[in-house]
Amino acid sequence: MKSEEIASTLTELFENEAVSAIAPGSWQIDTADFRLLVLLAEDNTWLRVLLPIVPIEDAQPFLEQFLEANFDDTQEVRYALYEGVIWGVYQHNSSTLVSADLSNAIARLLSLYQAGLNDVFNRMIESRIRKIIVAAKQQGQSLQNTMQTLERFYTEGLLGEMEQTQEAQEQVLAAWRRQLERLWDEI
16 A cells, blocks of 8 residues: 555545644544554554553553454554553554555454453453363362352352442342353353
8 A cells, every 4th residue: 555545545534634644654543442553664664553542550450461352352553561551452564454454454453442451351351260160170160159158258248349239249249150150161
């Protein structure tokens, strides 16, 4: 893709006033929600699209899940760390890049942005639930026994928040039950 084609694709994807050329071969898309950067290498060989996702302070507990997502889920885009920020990044050789690929990559980056920490948090929780299931099965517990143990932990205050209402506790336990039932036979 040439610089003009990139600019045209960006203009099609975003409102004209949101797209600004910040230097030759560089564009910035500012919206109320995000700032997307599109950078063409000086020699026009590579295009890079960048979108800040979350500060590293917020992402630190989930770095393993971000890397796992790069391996399993992110497809043509990747999570990257730079200057204290987790970014969504797309890189492609500009000579073989087509408008549809750029559009799809930007859509995927926006999906990562909108997910924020939700997907990696859910991945971490599922990993922990799997460990609980493994431990329970190693001890010979059934699904029902495992659920009773979790309920006892909530009753005794070992799990959950101290000032959690009964209704909130029941919702959390229902979520535990759904996850345990969903994963129990897989493990």
